[in-house]
Amino acid sequence: MSCCFNLRAFRWAQLMIFAIEEINNDTILLPNITLGYKVYDSCATPALALRAALTILNGQEENVTLLKCDEVSSVHALIADAGSTQSIAIARTVGTFGIPVISYFSSCMCLSNKNQFPTFFRTVPSDYFQVTAFVQLVKHFGWTWVAAFGSNDDYGHLGISTFVEQVTKVGVCVAFSDFLPKVYDREKILHQVKLIKRSNVKVILVFAPEIDLSFLVEELVRQNVTGLQWLASEGWSTAALLSTAGNSETLGGTLGWAIRRSDVPGIKQFLVRLHPSKYPNNAYIKQFWEAVFHCTWTPCNDTGETGLGPSKQECTGQENLKDIHSIFTDVSQLRVSYNTYRAVYAVAHSIHNMMLCKKGQGPFTNKTCPDISNLKPWQVLHYLKEVNFTTAFGDEVRFDANGDPLAAYDLLNWQLDPNGNIKYVNVGQYDASAEPKNQLVIQEEAIVWNGGQKMIERCPVGKKIKKNQVDIKAKEKDLGDVRSGIRSSNQSAVKLVCLEQEKESELDCQFVALIVYPVLKAKLAMKLLTMTFEDELVKD
Numbered sequence: 001m002s003c004c005f006n007l008r009a010f011r012w013a014q015l016m017i018f019a020i021e022e023i024n025n026d027t028i029l030l031p032n033i034t035l036g037y038k039v040y041d042s043c044a045t046p047a048l049a050l051r052a053a054l055t056i057l058n059g060q061e062e063n064v065t066l067l068k069c070d071e072v073s074s075v076h077a078l079i080a081d082a083g084s085t086q087s088i089a090i091a092r093t094v095g096t097f098g099i100p101v102i103s104y105f106s107s108c109m110c111l112s113n114k115n116q117f118p119t120f121f122r123t124v125p126s127d128y129f130q131v132t133a134f135v136q137l138v139k140h141f142g143w144t145w146v147a148a149f150g151s152n153d154d155y156g157h158l159g160i161s162t163f164v165e166q167v168t169k170v171g172v173c174v175a176f177s178d179f180l181p182k183v184y185d186r187e188k189i190l191h192q193v194k195l196i197k198r199s200n201v202k203v204i205l206v207f208a209p210e211i212d213l214s215f216l217v218e219e220l221v222r223q224n225v226t227g228l229q230w231l232a233s234e235g236w237s238t239a240a241l242l243s244t245a246g247n248s249e250t251l252g253g254t255l256g257w258a259i260r261r262s263d264v265p266g267i268k269q270f271l272v273r274l275h276p277s278k279y280p281n282n283a284y285i286k287q288f289w290e291a292v293f294h295c296t297w298t299p300c301n302d303t304g305e306t307g308l309g310p311s312k313q314e315c316t317g318q319e320n321l322k323d324i325h326s327i328f329t330d331v332s333q334l335r336v337s338y339n340t341y342r343a344v345y346a347v348a349h350s351i352h353n354m355m356l357c358k359k360g361q362g363p364f365t366n367k368t369c370p371d372i373s374n375l376k377p378w379q380v381l382h383y384l385k386e387v388n389f390t391t392a393f394g395d396e397v398r399f400d401a402n403g404d405p406l407a408a409y410d411l412l413n414w415q416l417d418p419n420g421n422i423k424y425v426n427v428g429q430y431d432a433s434a435e436p437k438n439q440l441v442i443q444e445e446a447i448v449w450n451g452g453q454k455m456i457e458r459c460p461v462g463k464k465i466k467k468n469q470v471d472i473k474a475k476e477k478d479l480g481d482v483r484s485g486i487r488s489s490n491q492s493a494v495k496l497v498c499l500e501q502e503k504e505s506e507l508d509c510q511f512v513a514l515i516v517y518p519v520l521k522a523k524l525a526m527k528l529l530t531m532t533f534e535d536e537l538v539k540d
Contacts, residue, residue, distance in 0.1 A: 005291035006044075007328040008240065008336075009082060010284070011271070012104065013039050015337040016079055018270045019344035030352050033372070041284065042086050044211075049086035053078060053094055076380045077102060077347045079340065083209070084108030084155040087120070095119040098378030102346060104339035107234065108154045109162065112402035119381055121403040123339040123346070124234070125432070127155070127207075129407035130257055131162045133430040134205060134231060136440045137255070137411075139170050143229075147201040148177040149192070149216070151208035151235070156180070159207035159233065175199040180212045189219045196225065205231040210239030217242055221250050227450060232256025237412050238335060240327045243422040252422065253450035254414040257430065259335040261410065262393050268331050272321040292326050293319045333424060342397050349397075350383040351375070407432035415448045 020035050038056055042049035056075055078094060078101045081087045087106035094101060095118050103111070103122040111117055112126050138146060148163060150156030156179055164174050176195055181188045193216070196204070206213055213236055226249050236242055237256025279285045290296055295315035321329055331337075357369035363382060364370070370379040388398040399405060411428030428442035448454060 005287050007288070007291060007326060010288055011328050012082065012337050012340045014271060014274070015264070015267065015334075015340040016344055018264070018267055019341045021270075022266075023344070023348045030348055030355070033351070033355075035348065039284075042081050042083075044083055044086065046085050046089040049081050049083075050089045050093060053080065053090045057094060057097070057099070075099065076351070076375055076377050077384075079104065079343050079347075081106060082336070083153070084111065085153045087111060088117075088154060091117045091120040098376075098381055100347075100377065100381045100384050102343040102384075104343050105336050106155075108158055110154060110158055112404055114402060117403075121346070121384060121399050123342045123397070123405050124259060124336075125407035125409070126402070126404050127159045127162070127233075129430075129432045130233060130409065131159060131166055132432070133257055133409055133440065134163055135166045135170060136430070137231070137442075138167055138172055138203070140440060140442065143203045144172050145175060145201055146172060146203040146205060147175045147196065147199060148205045149208065149213070150177070150179050150206070151212040152179040152182055155209075155235065156207050156212075160205075163205060163207070175201045180206075180208055180216060182212065184215050189215050192216055193219050193223060193225065196220075196228070202227065203229045203231065205233075206236065207233045208235055210236040210241045214241060217247055217250065221247055224249075226250055229450060230254040230256075232412075234258055234335075234409065238333045238424055240330070243414060243424070245420045245422070248414075248416055248420065248422055252414055252416060252452070253448060255427075255447070256412050256414075257409040258333075258412045258424070259339060259410075260395075260408055261333055261335045262338045262391075262395065264331070264334055264338065264341060264393075267334070267337075268329070271329055271331070274321060275317070276315075277317060288328070289315055289319070292321070292324065292328060295319070342391065342395070345389070345391065346384065346387055346397055346399075347380065349389045350380055350387045353383050353387065354379065411442060413447050416452070 017037065017039070020037055023029055024034050040052035040056060042052050056078070076099075078090065078099065080090055080101055081103060082105040084106040085108075087101065087103045088108070088111065091101045091111070098119060100119045100121060101117075103120070103124065105124050106122055107124050107127045107130065109126045109128040109131075111120055111122065112128070146167070148160050150160035160177050160179075164177055168174060176199060178192055178195065180192075228250070230251055230253070232254050234257050237254075237258040242251060274285065274288075276282075276285050276289050286297055290312075293315060294312065296312045297315050299314060334341075351372075354370045354375070355372055357363075359369060360367055362369035364379070370376070385399065385403075388396070390396050396406065407430075409430045410426050411430065412424045413427045414422050415425050417423045425446065425448075427444075427446045428440070430440050432439060445454075
């Protein structure tokens with residue numbers, strides 16, 4: 001259905017085609033060699049992603065089966081997938097045949113495991129580095145009371161669990177963590193909104209793609225929930241679906257890590273030349289056209305309705321992409337798109353290096369070189385591991401032993417422009433290859449927080465502890481009593497629970513209480529607080 005057509009993802013596919021055509025027209029890179037391609041839609045589901053991969057490998061449209069062990073696929077590499085769960089399904093299967101898979105957006109840290117995914121590479125950093133960047137960000141601003149949401153898949157589960165594990169080590173309390181429904185679930189969404197309100201949390205990290213977060217955001221906007229500081233993973237930090245004027249009061253001021261962007265000369269002209277008349281048998285192009293121009297190729301009946309429902313304007317083919325501004329033609333934030341571009345070039349440079357192999361000095365048995373006229377996927381895999389080149393835009397592309405690229409992110413801030421629309425403003429960077437003290441760089445004066453504020457009270461937002469303003473000795477004694485209770489207890493499961501001090505006094509940000517759960521001794525718990533957040537949820 002065109003109403004669900006993902007224009008952003010379609011642009012990613014077009015960047016792959018653009019890169020291939022650019023390489024095929026290059027007289028220096030891969031001279032006299034033409035790259036071919038096929039594009040399949042995984043529909044963001046593991047089953048269809050796997051089916052698409054097997055279809056490509058078998059070179060047929062139907063009767064999808066695994067290759068026989070003695071057969072060699074004509075496909076030398078796969079550029080797939082955007083979602084981590086889809087990439088896991090693909091990489092586990094095609095890896096059996098030594099076929100390299102290069103993802104442009106699958107960031108799950110699990111994919112760095114070479115025992116499970118020996119042929120997997122990616123041009124997007126592992127979430128291990130993104131989690132580290134988030135922890136440093138939270139620590140930098142002194143936030144000590146946060147919450148976290150994740151998508152209900154490998155990307156969200158591993159991202160959130162690792163964040164919670166790491167952030168608690170630096171003294172940050174996590175009010176709650178929960179996972180967003182993949183399909184609309186009103187009861188679940190209402191419960192999550194209530195969690196946010198009852199926890200009094202002001203800083204919320206979300207590790208999820210844009211579509212998964214959209215249901216929660218819609219409800220937050222409907223209930224006019226504002227004043228929250230959102231932290232966005234790269235999955236939604238540049239999502240046009242969410243960064244709308246209608247969401248600005250709720251999401252304005254968002255801080256998010258984003259893949260480094262780049263300008264690609266000629267890509268705008270390439271995108272706007274797309275037209276259904278050039279691809280009459282391509283169903284994707286027709287669906288794309290319907291989504292962009294809000295029209296339909298299906299004629300209306302006498303009642304003014306199409307087979308798809310209420311009447312839409314009929315597509316004429318006279319529409320022009322040059323006349324509109326859409327997510328598809330917006331090339332101001334080429335981040336994931338640029339990763340797709342780099343993935344194609346990584347394969348091209350690997351094959352080019354195979355061409356340069358000198359007889360008797362090859363990397364294979366008896367120092368042989370690959371036969372360019374009869375390439376094998378496992379040969380491309382070998383050269384991919386060693387590929388190292390610099391793009392025309394000055395970016396170095398290479399993979400470490402885990403198939404991961406150099407890890408670097410831009411820190412983006414969602415700010416309102418004069419027209420009331422959200423724009424992404426670069427306010428910092430994170431570079432994992434730099435010295436530890438130089439990895440995180442933030443221009444605080446450039447940040448605009450939720451509500452249009454230029455300054456943020458770090459302590460009220462995250463309840464930063466000011467040790468010089470509280471009776472530390474008394475608190476430490478209470479904490480010691482609790483620890484003694486833990487040691488004397490037979491309970492094997494001990495949980496650290498952080499409670500935000502609701503009532504602020506002249507001492508401002510008070511000491512956050514620590515208790516054991518289940519409560520070991522009522523009198524010990526009562527010395528620190530009257531009711532925990534979890535108790536409050538039970539009563540909800």
